[in-house]
Amino acid sequence: MLRSCTAGLRSLWALRGGREGVPRLSTDLQPAPVSPGSRAAKMDRKRLFSAEKVIHTDCALPNPSWSKDLKLLFDQFMKKCEDGSWERLPSYRHRSTQISEDFKTYFLEQKPVKEGRLSQVRLFTRGFEDGLGFEYVIFKNNDEKRTVCLFQGGPYLQGIPGFLHGGAIATIIDTALGLCATVPGEAVMTANLNINFKRPVPLCSVVVINSQLDKLEGRKLFVSCNVQSVDEKTLYSEATGLFIKLDPEKKSF
């Protein structure tokens, strides 16, 4: 849901002739144009680099906490991306302050807040250290209007001892469905989420969430998904959701 907003906002930047592009990697960044050698320049570069380095780490890439199953599936889907039918959606821990403010004023008509208050904000699903919380990557097929989310739930997502918390499953389902519902340039918010839990998910295991867009009625997007084991033999949950496109004209949900 929230990353749908980020994806939408990137397009928004492009449409509005944004002041700066949203780089995908910290290596894409350029320092601000000040006279080189000045103290201001050095301070600017240091601040810009350190801030941007935090903001723009793409978390939807393998790290040492990923299990073999997860890495294997990741490689399989990266191969599918080669012909352009699938794309891997990047995912960041923090959003830049400018993007947050623009989103709020454009879609929700809120007054801007002080930067200090926003600096401590984290995207909920990316707020954990490697391997402890949500380890996931989402691949999208735009033609077929579906997404596949590869998810590994870490030890901080426990509910019943040894199993994933129902709310953690709900969170990742909400994320996967939201990204399935979103279209570049638009933002969506969840209106309804209905989950059937068939079997509990063991902690630290890998599951595959297949979501698709079922129906589109005006601003309403009806999506559904299932949560399966890697070998597709176990069905853990099924869910349906209703998402609403945010309308900048109406400034309301």
Place this chain on the structure above:
Amino acid sequence: MLRTGFQVAVILGHHGALPGLTHLLPRFNPASAFGSSTETLVSRFCREMTESKNYALPNASWGPDMLSLYHEFLEKTKTEGWVRLPSFGSNRDHIQGFKLPLESSANSDKSDWRLFTRCIEREGQGYEYVIFFQPSEKKSICLFQPGPYLEGVPGFAHGGSLAALIDETFSKTAYLSGEGLLTVNFNIRFKKHFPPDAAGRGFISTLDTVPSGEPTNDHLPYRGPPAEQGGGARSKR
């Protein structure tokens, strides 16, 4: 602080009693907790765990609304039989010798496993909540203050974070009512995102759960702009 950090949500979970299982308890007394299934469950659940930290207590990050609601319900624990539920880092601390009716349960609870709604250690950054349970009516109220690490849409709490806390409240209510534990179905209707001018003001949202049938909404008097969330869950033993 973000406006989400100032908002306090009170979630009321009410578990409808099945015929034959209603117990009228004018006053809950842990000392005489035997004979009644709810009493036994509650006293076992609320056992003092000196080695585990109890998170369901005020800390420096709690805002004035959260504190005033907390004290209001704390008074009710003395006069009206409400019970403040302790909350530890893992559910295993509550449920001693718990056996799951499942084939593949984990053999050991590793020390780094944490309950999802208690996984963010830093005070005020994630979930700040406390659940009060009323044994005689099998209903509970959860006071919730979301922090900046729970963000979804810019400026608002992630829908999943709210779902997790609702699931947690449902699960505790169902368990202590002796009716169930694992969630089978979970349906949330998000009616309104937290209104932008609710910063610094508490508001109360309530939901009513019944073991079967459609969920209904009851509203307690509120102290802020209206906000409502409807939801229902069925659980099985």
